[in-house]
Amino acid sequence: MDAELKTRLEALVRDNPIVLFMKGTKHFPQCGFSAATVEMLRRTGADFITVNVLEDPAVRQGIKEFSSWPTIPQLYVRGEFIGGCDIVREMYDSGELQKLVDGVSVAGEASA
C-alpha cells in the first residue's frame, strides 16, 4: 500500500476514538450493512465519525489491506480494528458494544 495512504489511515484511526469506514454517510448510508452498523452505533449513544469510502477509491481499497479485512463497513475503536457488520451486531446484541463505546466516552471526559 501507498505509504502516504497508510499514514493517512493511521492518523484517522489514531486521532478519532470511534471511526466507521462505510459506504455513504451517517445520514445517507448507501449499503444495507453500512446502514445497520450506523444504526447500532447510534443506539449506543456514542460519538463517532464516518469515512465514506465511495468518495475515495484509494481509501476503499486501502482500508481492506490496512485492516486485513475484505469488506466494508469496518469499525475502529481507539485505533483498534473491531470488525464488520456481523461482528458489530453480535457485540451489540451481547452488550459488548455498549461497554466498548462507554469506555471511550469516559476516557474522553477524563482527558478533557
Add this chain to the structure above:
Amino acid sequence: MIEPSEIEARIRTGVEGVEHVVVRDLTGTKDHFAATVVAAAFEGKSRVAQHQLVYRALGELVGGAVHALALETHTPASWAERA
C-alpha cells in the same frame, strides 16, 4: 476464477501450524467459497484476529478472484472438542 486447491495451498503456506483446511466452491462458479481452517496460529486470538490471519494469507485474491469467502476458524483444541 480460482481453484479451491489454490486457495487451500495459500492458506497452508500463509498461516502457521495449519492442521486442517477444507475449501468448498459454494456456487460452482469458482468465485464464492467457504473455508474451514484449523491452525495452531489461532491459539489465544479473537475470531476477528483469526480471520485476519487467513485474509492476510490470501492477500490480493480476496476481492479479486475470490469474490466471497465464508470463513470458519478453529484452534486445534476447539476443533477437537467439536469433533
